[in-house]
Amino acid sequence: MSTPTPGPVRPGRTGGPLTGAVHSYDLSVGVDGPGTRFVAFLAGCPLRCRFCHSPDTWYRRSGRHRTVDELMAEVAKYRRFITVAGGGVTVSGGEPLLQPRFTGEVLRRCHDLGLHTALDTSGFLGARADDALLDATDLVLLDVKSRDPATYRRVTRTGEIAPTLRFGRRLADRGTPIWIRFVLVPGLTDDEANVAGVADFAAELATVQRVEVLPFHRLGAHKYAELGITFPLAGTEPPGAELLDRVRGQFAARGLTVY
Template structure:
């Protein structure tokens, strides 16, 4: 019996959510309320539409040959896909059985919900580390704690699973040197981290907040300048990490 999930949308993209050209499914629902979130329309399960794993796999199969030729795969993103672990598990497992590379894009906050069967169907984890300092993490996410992400990262490493760490650089929020070094120290301590992606903050999601009648917390925050971006990348490199 196939499972049913809440799907916000899907897209086919290159070079953003894992290697190669990928079918990216954005699931609806997320426990965090990150100040820099550019997709507030994915916060609630009700923001998506019901879809069975069979239906989503049918869409994936339409692109199967193209994805394989482009050395890509399937990525489940969100929202937070681990808020729907049964659905996520089935889609990843069946994608894996098709011979497609699979990636899970998660904050790790709900990492305890990912059982071994789910993780066995994952080739790569895109792990969003919002902050390296617990107090800053709470400020950034407004609802979350850092420790579940660290615990999840070490569990992945124990399984030998490749990890790409993602860090959103926000002026005045996550850009302090001590915070960046703390994120780098977390990544450095996880032996299967292959790379760190420094993602400069942007305000492209502002219209979504306006459409939902929500205030955008960072409406007056500028994107980081080139010098700040390079300084942060150098901090990660100083910890022996490969940086993009």
């Protein structure tokens, strides 16, 4: 993973180029959208999910100020490679819709180059995504943390599920392809009724192409230690094969393609 060095331009400078707080960028295969992808991780997130594996992206100050041109110069280094590999560019985070102008311009510039574009978001700030941003987005990776409002609050420690539901329906209404992501955490998100609610929501969206059931892991625990933060799920074990099969089966029973 690459971490950008500080740029010379401060965000919000009047008359200056558009800048964003970029935490890092990396190449990934098959986990942030189709094919090999350049993934830009933006800094800042309004949620504090108990299973978050990237607490180092929570605050915008953890990023480096980069202009759109500077980030696009990094994309250009890999443009031919990701095109040949059937990939594209994904803007992730943190939460990219915390910086909607920067995110929208990066997506537009990539789209204009003929690159496949994806937005990785919780949907909590979906109202900040204007039509121009979504017009430049070929795929939305929508992280649905829970369908039950009380469980959603326990997971995120803030916020409501309603904005994500509205955003998902808006995407479907405008024909935007969606991959639903659901993190399976034993004792937190695995309740059958909660899973059924997420599955019902995914099934009602005509543009959902797949559902990814992501098993909880503790690979980011060292980041909490480095930041001096207590990892809330330090004592939670990853889900076993039986639980994974049951949850994936609940989604498949709704006619959804499940991974």
